Amino acid sequence: MKALTVVIGNYNYARFLPEAIESALAQTQADLLVIDDGSVDESREIIERYHDRFGERVRPVYKANGGQCSVYNLGLALVQTEFVLFLDSDDVLYPGAIDEVLRAFASGDFVKVQFKLRVIDEDGTDTGALVPGATPPSDCATILRRGWLYPSPPASGNAYRVSALRSVFPIPLSAEQRKAADFFAIYGVALTGRICALDQPLGGYRVHRSVERKTAAGAVSLGIGNCENVRDVEQSFPWRWETLRHMTSTRLGEELPARFIDYSYEKNRLCAHLYEASTAKRWHWLLFRSRDYFRSLLGNPFWDARKKIGVMGLTLMCLVPSVRLNRFALRYIANPLFRRPTVAR
Structure with a gap:
C-alpha cells in the first residue's frame, strides 16, 4: 500500500476523466480511488476500461448522485493511507507531483500540503495564470480565527493528513447545498495544525467555461x-x-x-x-x-x-x-x- 491515495470524484465529466486518471496513474507513490457520483454519460464505461486494464491500481466506486460533499465524505471513509488528495475529474496532476507532496509532508508535522496549479483551458492549453495568486503562512489558523480565508488552490491542489481531516469531517449533507466540499476541507483542516505551501505548480486547474x-x-x-x-x-x-x-x-x-x-x-x-x-x-x-x-x-x-x-x-x-x-x-x-x-x- 502506498502512503497517499488520490481520490477522483466524477460526475458527467467523461470528456476529461481519462486525462485525470492517466495523470493519477503516473504518480508512482499513490493509490487511486475513482468515485463516480451517478454519472449518466460514458464515465462508468471509461472507469471500467481502466479497471480492466490496470486491475486494483484503479479502484472504482459507483454511487447514486449525491453531490461533491457526499463524494468527499465517502472517499475519506474508504481511504486506508496516511494522506489523501481529492483530484477533480476535469483537472490533472503533473508527473512527480505526489513525490513532491510526500517530501513536503516528511519535512515537518503538516496537516496539509498545498501547491500551485496552472490554469489550463478546455483543451489543456496553459493560460499562463497560476492559482492561488498568493502564498499563505504555515499558521493559517490564526488568520482564520480572525475571519480571513487564506489563499488556497482549488480542490486538486491540496493533499491532507487523513487523521486531521477526519477530525473535522464528515460534512453535513444538504439537499440544497451539495457542492464546494473542498471549502470545508481546506479551511477546516487549517485549525488542526500547520500548512505547507509549495510555490511550484504541480498540476493543472481546468477552466472550461467561457469568459462571456x-x-x-x-x-x-x-x-x-x-x-x-x-x-x-x-x-x-x-x-x-x-x-x-x-x-x-x-x-x-x-x-x-x-x-x-x-x-x-x-x-x-x-x-x-x-x-x-x-x-x-x-x-x-x-x-x-x-x-x-x-x-x-x-x-x-x-x-x-x-x-x-x-x-x-x-x-x-x-x-x-x-x-x-x-x-x-x-x-x-x-x-x-x-x-x-x-x-x-
Missing part, C-alpha cells in the same frame, strides 16, 4: 471560473461559512467569527452586480454596497501594495462611462481565461 455567454433570455452574463451560476455561489457562500463554523465548533471546540472576509467571494459579487450594468448602477453599487469588497481588497494580509494598487485600478475603471472599459476590467478580474496573451481585447 448569453443566458436563455438573451442577456449577457460573465463567466467566473467554472461557476455555473454566479448568484448561486453568492448565496451559498454564507451557508458554507455557517456550516464550517458548526463543524469546527462541535468537533474541534473552535469558535470562528460570525462573518468571513474573502476577496475571491467579494470579487464574484462585484462582477455579478456590475457586469453589463449602467454607469449609474455601477456608481451606486461602488459608493453604497462595496464596503466589504474594498475591505477584502485593501486589508488583504496576503497581498503586497503593488497588487492592491493594480486591482484597485481595475475596479475604478468601472466608474468610467465606457462599456468597453467596464467589460475589460470585470472580465480580467473574474476569469483567468481572459488574462492569457492570445485573448483579443
